[in-house]
Amino acid sequence: MGELRIGMVGYAFMGEAHSQAWRTVNRVYDLPVRARMSLIAGRDKANVAAAADRLGWDEHTTDWRDLISRDDIDLVDICTPGDSHAEIACAALAAGKHVLCEKPLANTVEEARAMVAAADTARERGVRAMCGFTYRRVPAVTFMRRLIADGRLGDLRHVRAVYLQDWITDPEFPLVWRLQKDKAGSGALGDIGAHIIDMTQFVTGQAITGVSGLTETFVRERPLASADGAALGAAKAAETSKGQVTVDDAALFIARLSGGAVATFEATRMATGRKNGLRIEVNGTKGSLAFDLERLNELEFYDATLPGTELGFRRILVTEPEHPYLSAWWPTGHLIGYEHGFTHQARDLLEAIGNGTDPLPSFADALGVQLVLDAVEKSAETGGWVQL
């Protein structure tokens, strides 16, 4: 079995989630290649050394360019904010490294297009690129796509997708990088709206063809955060001056899909009480399916082809070995959680690289999401319909 030597940039939230996946994936799945956690990059020497030790990386560096220049790195895993995705990904692909890049692919459509061009050139040399829309790999979501593709919902009429969080409801919450356009690209729209855009296109197999949206920034100034965008402690933040919030707190939009369905989307980090409330429901002529990330082992299915006396939503526990990804985990009914999606992502990427095929979602798929984000922003500015 070949070894794939990973170099990862960033070691906070996603860096930890991806580390967990790289550590676990070959223990759970039988794969053509084995991931080796070779080199981790961060900007602070002491912190990156501590992260390497805690997360299980062989070596560490304070410059991501070391990942590109070293011959003993095969894949670059980008877990930084969007402002560095394009530069790191394009450099890695040009150097012949496979790339896994976190979502959203970039901060602008222009950057995303450059990344797709770099991925297309690299593919000719057998180098692979993939974007981290992880929720596709929740077994219930993959299963939802399978049921829809099998025609179990008939012709699709509606998609209703929301992603609701509440971590910035306090106006004294500091100006972290996710609230700055130059670092994050956009606010709730690109951070969590991107997930429900990708999930909608993934489960329905249809593309979003036009949108009309609005965005709102409820809190326009916040206490400054530290230089690297991390939150300051409450007392420290109170002493400092305030800075401008340059992204949306909430984004809502309606859309048309290529197969004739219509869709509504809501992404907000101001939904008091909702912690990580991603829900999607699809209604078709033969039935409906509903998924809720806070109950991620379950799928609700209404099969309208059953006799009237038996109609009703039923709960499918998506933990059978025949369900996607689950044969390698625990006995039926022994639930999985948030982190498993990242292991499934690592599995699919290693399998594609080992078999010489293209992993999904591709950079081109992620550009498709970026175009929708851009269209929603344009629509919010003009108040009109934006065709894609």
Ligand SMILES: NC(=O)c1ccc[n+]([C@@H]2O[C@H](COP(=O)([O-])OP(=O)(O)OC[C@H]3O[C@@H](n4cnc5c(N)ncnc54)[C@H](O)[C@@H]3O)[C@@H](O)[C@H]2O)c1
């Ligand atoms: N797939 C998912 O479900 C999911 C979930 C959360 C975040 N994300 C995405 O992952 C990315 C990172 O988000 P996060 O939540 O981990 O953020 P984070 O703030 O927790 O971590 C970002 C890390 O990047 C480092 N960093 C920033 N700029 C850097 C640079 N120029 N060079 C080296 N290191 C740098 C920071 O020091 C930190 O370690 C974002 O694109 C975000 O949208 C994806």
